[in-house]
Amino acid sequence: MNKFLYAGLGSRFLALLIDGLLLSAIFFPTTRIVKGVWIMSPADHLWRVGWLVSDPLCMIFLLVIFSYFVVLEGFFGRTVGKWFLGLQVVRKDAGNPGLLRALLRNLLRLVDALPAFSILGVVLIIRSPEKARVGDLVAGTRVVKFDR
Template sequence: MDRYPDPDVTELAGVLDRRLEALLIDGLLVVGVIGLLGYVGGALLIEGSFGGFGGFLVAVQFISPVVLLGYQTVFEGYYGQTLGKRYRDIVVVTEDGDDCTWVAAVVRNLLRIVDALPAFYLVGVLVAYVSDEHQRLGDLAAGTRVVNVDE
């Protein structure tokens, strides 16, 4: 995986197309891995036939959201993009078009919690639609934007 692919700073990523698809890919990847580990752990540690499924439920509900935030922060801080963003050819950059910094990655991802309110990223989507550069709250606070990769 390339570290910081060349961004096309003139072409912003849309709000509900590539960005949403990338988020879904990342979410399914994390939930799948954590859910599988939770199922196996539950089957090994919890007695009875409910053990595996119980472990799966706990992992998906309580562990996956934390892991997803960490995964997004680490990948965006190091690579400028998650695996989902890479697949959809988009990258996070600063407002000046430079590589995303670690501080910016932490800020933009911590504010995902607010962007996701009240459900289905409603705050983030609405803010991205009204901002000039399709920035959600996390992007505005971190000074970042999401652009297409230069092909």
């Protein structure tokens, strides 16, 4: 029997939101500097998915964002958002996940972004005793609360 206090859906979502805001605060001004000031309005991009994969700068940013989660969770078990909320990704034996588990966990986060799978992820987090989404189950990780 382990003694983890598993993180619920709300705190995990807030941590992801904090990370998203942090990354947006860095990347949005950067794209404006590199690509010119408001060539298109930001709202124009919201409705075009194709620009994400056709724009080399966006592809670089997506790779950096993905690496942010893999590297920070792999080495430290937490991103800035998780640290701020007192959460940590751990292996079942409480160790840091390492890069391979963090990579696997975050590859499956991409699958979780698909509507049917995001519903499954939410149900798993709410209903499973260890509050694990698909990426956690496959990678052998869990998100827990830690004392700072």
